[in-house]
Amino acid sequence: MKLIINHSSQQPIYEQIAEQIKAKVINGTAREGEMLPSVRSLSKELKISALTVKKAYDALEHEGFVNTVHGKGSFIAGTSPQLLMEEHRKEVESDLEMAILKGRRCGMTDQEIRQMFDLIMEE
Structure with missing residues (x-):
């Protein structure tokens, strides 16, 4: 499994791996039942603990x-559509929060941000 670790990121390495x-699960490149690399082999590959x-x-x-499964390894679980949808919602919510914060840092009022949001939604 190809994973890339950014050692200069503020995000902890374990979170980078998990994300x-x-x-990969959400976009379908990792399928239910697929075995993940062992903890030891992935740590060696990524040169981390x-x-x-x-x-x-x-x-x-x-x-x-x-x-x-103890003694066998870790496997991609069967994920329900609801779980995947919740993950998508979390991503969108995070993106919206970042956009709102950026607007506020630029001096925009909440009303201006709402108007911009409504305008974009009309398109």
Whole structure:
């Protein structure tokens, strides 16, 4: 599995790993039942601590994207359409929050931001 770690990013490495695997599940490049690289092999490949990879896998399991079978490994879980839709909503919400913050930093009022949003939605 091809993952890219940005060591100069403010985002923790385990989050970068988890986000990239989630993206692969959402866009369909990682399929249900597909085995993830072992914690040890991925940590060697990325030249990071095995604990960091384990933390990413644990986070993915907690969110329902991965199932771990003791002694066998971690596998892409069957994801429901509702789970995928919720992830898409989170991404859109995050993008909208960033746009609002940027507008406010530029001195725009909330009303101006709403008007701009409404104008864009009409197109």
